[in-house]
Amino acid sequence: FLHQSWRPERSVVLGFLEEAEPWRLRSPQFPSKVGGKPAWLSQRGLPSLPELECETCRLPMVFLLQVYAPVSGQDRTFHRTLFLFCCKTPEKGLRERGFILWIGQTSV
Secondary structure, three states: OOOOOOOHHHOOOOOOOOOOOHHHHOHHHOOOEEOOOOOOOOOOOOOOOHHHEOOOOOOEOEEEEEEEOOOOOOHHHOEEEEEEEEOOOOOOOHHHOOEEEEEEEEOO
């Protein structure tokens, strides 16, 4: 179903979870994935442990998912992945800053 106000320049791309062979989840394959460990684009410039602490409770956050999101036409963000980490404290909601988004990118 497409709403009447839909325009190609405002399109939405949806992703769905599916099983994958382990080799497809490694960094050289630029995976989008949920859970496990991050598949970093590079071992340089990784976030430090204090950078991945919850601002509220100061506990280490856990890796939730990553999405490969390259930016076409920009050499400095040729390969870009968004890494989302979340707080393990169950009481937290979206309003309590229980998430951290880390952007990893490499150039051509």
